[in-house]
Amino acid sequence: MSREDGTGVELTPLQQALLTIEKLQRKLASVARADEGAIAIIGMGCRFPGGASSPARFRELLWSAGDALTNIPSERRALQGVHDPESSTPGKTTMRRAAFVEGVDRFDAEFFRISRREAEGMDPQQRFFLEVSWEALEDAGLAPHRLAGTRTGVFAGIHARDYALISEGGLEKVGAHYSTGVDASYVAGRLSYLLGLEGPSMAVDTACSSSLVAVHLACQSLRSGESTVAIAGGVKLLLAPHLSVFLSKAGALSPSQTCRAFDRDADGMVQGEGCGVVILKRQRDAVRDGDRILATIRSTATNHDGASGGLTVPNVRAQESLYRLALQRAGIEPGQVDYLEAHGTGTRLGDPIELEGIARVYGRSRTPERPLWIGSVKPNIGHTEAAAGIAGLIKAVSILQSGEVPP
16 A cells, blocks of 8 residues: 655655655764764852852752842942832832842952952952852862863853943043953953963853853854863843843833743743853763763754844744754754743743744643643742853753752
8 A cells, every 4th residue: 555745646665664764864863963962061050049059059949949039138239229119210220129149249369369459350240250160160070270271161151241330430440450350251261361271262242141152152162172171151240220220111120029930920020140150071072081971962052033023022933943943953853852941031021922932842742641841940040141041051950860840
């Protein structure tokens, strides 16, 4: 018995069998390519709100359904006195609460061979990225000082320039450490200099996707052989009110000061801060070197929303296209995915668009017995902007390790 293959030509049983074999071979080749390009996560470090000063503490916060939102700490003087319940008030923000990390004013400059004068001029985001990167390297079992002269790349997601905004004065305030203290490029460059790393070193600013694009570029660098080890992540500290005022005027902040991602009562985002870093190697190199592999990145992909309802409005078609590209590169089918860590900002505009794109790709051929679990870390620690993606990635690794999805 023969049947048609959709082209209007009838196929014999032998032709049908050959066609099936050809399809299977293409699929196997795709999987083989994905395995060849697989990237291993061999170490992690983080500092997020709610006392999440390590991946283990971060996991405790998530699995206890912790809410790290607090009132603005008294030591954040630049954020004091700018609240107003009316979003239209010039120079004011509706933000009353956010998720803050403790100890942003503390730094062991001597440990990193940095003078006190230079440390005072350094953006605390630089200091956080140094500290968390060091901790991530230790978690990976890599002695930082032994990386000197190696092709270790640094890829740092950073968006905010709060420290520059609150420390700028007249030209007489500009000293020998001004640019190296506040320019974004030095977040990565300082770590490369400190450890003597000779791989690529770059700061990445793609707004809220900065840390995940940093991971994407790190994976590409590893696959090309440009880097042998990659340090990738992102950092955000909320030190100045400017972005909060902007988000308030744009109507993005939650009037209830609560993030309810994908909830019918969601009314906006809340801000957060933190830093996360992962240490990456080609999987075959990690296996060769006997590294502990926490998780594997099978593929990455990036694009832009293109033309949409507005400059900051997502595009469901572009998101759908990106999901399909990542799946194709990974050599897996949508139905094989059990959990998706989403952006999930809790806004009435963005969340439904994001869910629609997810449903179009991952929602098909699902059964009630095998649903797609979707989560967002933002109800726990707020929207950490340039560090948001890396927070979600570290959470996803914890889910893979435990086999459980947190509440």
